Amino acid sequence: MFVRPNYFQDKVAIVTGGAQGIGKAITQKFLKVGIKVIICDRDRDAGAKTESEFAKFGLVRLIPTDISQEAEVKDAIATTIETFGRLDILVNNAAIANPENPPIDQMSLEEWNQIIAVNLTGAFLCCKYAVPHLQTRDGAIVNIASTRAIMSEPNTEAYSTAKGGIVALTHALANSLGPTIRVNCISPGWINTSSDSTHLTEQDNKQHPVGRVGKPEDVAAMTLYLVSQEASFITGTNAIVDGGMTRKMIYE
DSSP states (O other), rough: OOOOOOTTTEEEEEETTTTTTHHHHHHHHHHHOOOOOEEEEHHHHHHHHHHHTTTTTTTTEEEEEEEEEEHHHHHHHHHHHHHHOOOOOEEEOOOOOOOTTTOGGGGGHHHHHHHHHHIIIHHHHHHHHHHHTTTTTTTTEEEOOOOOGTTTOOOHHHHHHHHHHHHHHHHHHHHHHTTTEEEEEEEOBBBBOSSSOOTHHHHHTSSSTTSOBOOOOHHHHHHHHTOOOOOOTOOEEEEEEEGGGGGGGOOO
16 A cells, blocks of 8 residues: 555554454554554553553553543543644444353343443444544544444344444444544454464355455554545445455355
8 A cells, every 4th residue: 555655654543442353453553654553442451561562663552441431431532632632543443242142032231231332332432532633633533343234143133233333323424524534434254363373264264255264454454544545535434354255145
């Protein structure tokens, strides 16, 4: 990707859930092109480890944040502005899932509310407090959704609903905030966030037309593109990064 010289110089980004997985890859990608990164993550240990590990790439700071809590989000944005004086990019990446995937009639309201609060309401809160600052910088927002917004496995109602909401929130915000802020989202497919790929089978890889399971770096590359000057005519879109898997007809 061609980037205009010094385009990212002095730019400041917040990456929620930036301490692990896809968020960590986005953080690294941003730092390597000169963007200063604030990691908002509720996992203090993972956040501190990433902050230390990536210090060699650029200026990175951890602000421990539970994005489902309005006061914490408000404080995180305020601290960013107090520290750096600006905010140019917001990446709403933080998300949780219930690995047990209980059937809908066995899911508690508390479980439902927790997933919606982090995965959807958290993005709303971050946008609410970031927008006034992004508007002064011709800012960009990238929301990380999921192909679960358009396809599902059994018993994933809360997660799929939240990610579908992220897609809808994206095009609504694009219309509300344009032309001063561009808003896009990315729907990753099967992304192996583990550093170990030995558990992946040949069949796992062959399910994808590109011949492999995705990596966090694949999503990070699209994120960087969407916040670059090359994407200045792109807003309100849902970029599917899935190796073609959602376009492949599968007969069992």
